[in-house]
Amino acid sequence: MTDTVAELNQVMAEADCLVSEQQVQAAVQSLADDISERLKDTNPLLFCVMNGGLILTGQLLPRLKFPVQAEYLHATRYRQETTGGILEWKLQPEADMNGRTVLIVDDILDEGTTLCAIADYCLAHGAREVLTAVLVDKQHDRKARPGLKADFTGLEVEDRFLFGYGMDYKGYWRNAPGIYAVKGL
Ligand SMILES: O=P(O)(O)OC[C@H]1O[C@H](OP(=O)(O)OP(=O)(O)O)[C@H](O)[C@@H]1O
Numbered sequence: 001m002t003d004t005v006a007e008l009n010q011v012m013a014e015a016d017c018l019v020s021e022q023q024v025q026a027a028v029q030s031l032a033d034d035i036s037e038r039l040k041d042t043n044p045l046l047f048c049v050m051n052g053g054l055i056l057t058g059q060l061l062p063r064l065k066f067p068v069q070a071e072y073l074h075a076t077r078y079r080q081e082t083t084g085g086i087l088e089w090k091l092q093p094e095a096d097m098n099g100r101t102v103l104i105v106d107d108i109l110d111e112g113t114t115l116c117a118i119a120d121y122c123l124a125h126g127a128r129e130v131l132t133a134v135l136v137d138k139q140h141d142r143k144a145r146p147g148l149k150a151d152f153t154g155l156e157v158e159d160r161f162l163f164g165y166g167m168d169y170k171g172y173w174r175n176a177p178g179i180y181a182v183k184g185l
């Protein structure tokens, strides 16, 4: 356990800070403003994608200027790895989304497999429309669908393995107060 903590402190010490906490805060406010403007009259059902979406959702919700019904779901495909695998549903949403506008909130759109699968699930369960909001869109050409974008994007970040603000490294450092890239990844 001591070795684990030492390794994780070393990862942080050697990481590159790509986006400062102040820049992330500005991006969250901008996301909240855009979402409020677009969804204020739609009575949306918001789903936080656990675990990574936790911090963005927590910081976004108090900034939204309309009554929000907030729920969560849990889908994962990276687990403790730095490359994605098969999407595993850990908790499918129970809320009735029939005829509703749904907003999915997550930390990152990388290849986009996760968000596409969740959006497809919501549409198949009767959602009228599904919108997506992410803090980070990673810049590369390996998207699940060419040109795939979230409806609301906070920041565009280079193609490195990231942690902080909800994103983990081996299950840790979701709490890092900024967006960091692991040395060498
Ligand atoms: O765009 P993609 O390539 O599909 O990757 C994005 C997903 O990867 C991360 O989740 P992860 O599977 O690591 O689970 P976690 O949220 O519990 O960390 C992140 O939170 C997104 O949900």
Ligand SMILES: Nc1nc2[nH]cnc2c(=O)[nH]1
Binding pocket: 078, 108, 110, 111, 160, 161, 162, 163, 167, 168, 169
């Ligand atoms: N922590 C983390 N999770 C991811 N899921 C998809 N891409 C990433 C990434 O760069 N970092």
